Amino acid sequence: IGTVLVVLFAAFYYLPWLKRVIENFLYQYPYVQKLPGPKGVPFIGSIADLAGDTTVPLKFWKSEAEKARLAGEGLFTITVLGRTITFPINGEHLRSICESHEEVTKGKDYEYLRVWLGDGILLSIGKRWRDRRKAYTQLFHFSMLDGYLETFNVHARVMADVLKENAGKVVEMGDISKRYALDCIGDTAMGYQFGTQRDPSHPYLNAVDIFTNYSQRYNTEPQMWITWIWYLMYHRVYKDALDTINQLTEDVMNERFRRIKNGEIDLDAKKKPLIDQFICLEQDGQWTREDVRTELNAVIFGGHDTTSTTLTWAFWALATQPHYQQQMYEEIHDIFGDSDRDCDNEDLKAMEFTERFIKETMRMYPPVPTVERELQNDFQMGKYLLPKGSEVFICPYIVHHNPEIYPNPSKFDPDRFLPENIAKRNPFDYVPFSAGTRNCLGQKLAMHEMKCNLSWAMRKFSFHTDGNLLDQGLAIEVICKPTLGCKLKVVQRV
Template identity: 30%
Template sequence: MFIVLAVTLVLYLLWRWYLNGILCGLKSLRGPASYPFIGSLMTCYPVSTLMTRLGDMCNIYGKTYKMTIPWTAGIVTIDLDLVEYILTSQATINKSILYIFLKEWLGDGLLLSKSAKWRLRRKTITPTFHFKVLDQFVQVFNKNNQILVQQLQKSIDKQDGAGVVNIAHYVTLAAMDNIVETAMGTSMNSQLNDQSDYVWATKFMTANIYDHIVNPITYLKATYIFTPAYWKERKALKILKEYTMSLIKSRREALSKENKSTLINNNADVETYINDEDFGIKKKTAFLDLLLQTTIDGKPLSDEDIMEEVDTFMFEGHDTVSAAISFTLFCIAQHPDIQSKVIEEQRSIFANEPDRNITSEDLKNMTFLEMVIKEGLRFYPSVPSIARNVSEDFHYKDIHVRKGTTIAIPILTIHKDPSNFPNPEKFIPERFLPAEQSKRHAFAFLPFSAGHRNCIGQRFAMMEMKATISKVCRHFELGMTNPPHECILPSAVVLMSKNGVNLTIKTRKW
């Protein structure tokens, strides 16, 4: 018993010494109470309300406040000048330790890699998001969105011509098909087989991340191993990694047989590759194919390197996009006047051919729909909060932020701050007219983060969102259920509704 108490005391003193080193420069900041070992973790319970409480605490403690969690101390801020510094400074370019729970799945891919490695990877991978590559993905969106419409059509009652659907369920499966085909060059067909092991594994890993963050039992493998979640995670990781690696190996062999020798180092190389008359546009170029041809200092990426980036693309481009599409459709259903304007724009583009396939040029012309999507992302940012780790001391006003500090930026709170967006609870797409945007702080709207580590796939995401929402709206009138559905938004790495996103659909008369 004495030994246990002695060890506990030593651990406590080390914990206090470490936290005091970080907190000594933050004396001017207020924050929630901190308790031994668990820090301010009590403020995280119940987990379902954490996102809103982060905003409430800004009202109590100010736009920047301090708090501690079991493994570190940090600050939470919605001060836009400080947010800008954090997202553009080399001192805060690394992701927070909070992201460590993604490590086993995503490795050192673009999301989690640090400093020098991140810069090299970002520079290397950027050409694979060339506009010509993205434009050919529209073909994939057309195919999978047609299946989405067919699946939704099954929910319509033949007698009254309407139906109630959880739109998030359908959109999530369509987004899975889109991301797998564009990332890996293979068809998952999850819309027709939603019991796929890969679909389950992706959903589980995404949902399980936040449980890690707020559950101290999972911090150490010695304790985590005794929880059911650990063994589910092992199973999910095995499914994900085996599937990705098998595709990498088979595609590498296929490219070798096709004798494809083009190596990609820049945008010009990408254009050469995708315009190859034997490969290129006719067969579509998946993200995986481009990575297999990409080199760093003249050396190709290893299978492990490629798996990290493909898995990262899957994680960042699946639930985030499907959540944004689902919530935007929900907002359109809530506002008939806005839906009318969306349809007016669609009719100006498609005339008497609502069923025709969408083109890249069509997407560029959907300016009002883009504003609607942005306002939807303001209401429901797919990633409601981000965090950075401080790699070198810096001063900001009267605070001294020490190396090792975690800085959290609650994007949802920033988007609902009336000083950034007057009448924040009112859905106004016109906030994103160029003239209106120019009046706001450049960091007041952060659906794709900003600065050095902004989302490399944001153009891809916007194209997919426009294509899917356009397709659904051209075929269905959207409305609210009776009584109106209210989404329950638990705190999570990706913002999703716990009780689905229910709305009514009715076949649209074009």
């Protein structure tokens, strides 16, 4: 009888959710039958095809994308437990959703981030999103970007010192890149010195890892959906991590507001962290104090993991392809010689091969697994009508590995990003940071940060491994991580 009571309780508890799911399924089912893609068992859909480790979803999606391509289609659709999900596989089909000003609502899988990121730039919709977007566009003006390069140099120097201390050893470049990126974003966003490159035990670093790990698992491990199991086994650790994140943000804000009130900080200074610019908006009455906290969390979240992951993949690609590593070294040596000077804007412009290399890294190993939209209306994509309530997944990996766009897509080739080759492609054939109305406003800042990092790393060190480029798989977490990590031997140049 106990089992029966548990089943009845669960059925009653989840009845409203189940009712909504079934209603959506019944509305969308006639549309789905006309869309290309695996049909699977009604309602259950392709859940079995997605079961397995964190590498399985990308493999399944890529396989279905190839079937759609060979059939002459520009998209495919799958269903998973009543959810209808469409994947465009080329820029032509991506353009319609990316450029839409109406369909900007984020997909269901982002909800797990709302307890941290709130209703800020990453998750908001409507007028609130448009107002935030306008504010951020002004904040990320080119003149503002110039001021952050000095900060990147400071932390890149520290990273070079850390590598020097480990010269001759095998190190995990993923950890080193992550600490560098967190120190950079803490400084540029909050004027706060995390110092994780010198102190890897900083509680914020561990808290972010725990929060993102639990949040991602919540989407894929059904036992976590059961309330009593969640509170018994997961809630305390999850809440402690979230409290650590929020407390640090609150402490930094309180200290910043205090120093501004006491006249210790000049809000009119040309170079200032984003928090000061957010506070200006708060003092003008455009934002509330809660808005400042929400946007700081959003910038920290969006500004360190994607950058650090791309750097990790870049170091892996350099170590497994010594000819490209030599080419990058020669470019950087031509610019800097044997000097120890900082990287400036003219240097960034001259690092043409380095930029192409980074772009090819993000083509082969895009940091973001999917960018999701939940359709608020029936939506025309190519020759197909997608149903209201269904979702569109922009999967950069699928588009970037379409052989009709990038011949021999598993070959690493930075020359794909020579100007004459870029001109041949649809602008939406390359979407590592999404594109269109909800594109990443910080992508230029991220490129500056990565080029600055490599200018220091390649001047002073070479990186080595016995592994091959394609040994790695992509593990889907909040971002796409290398399945084997990135353990490289660091050799100091003489």
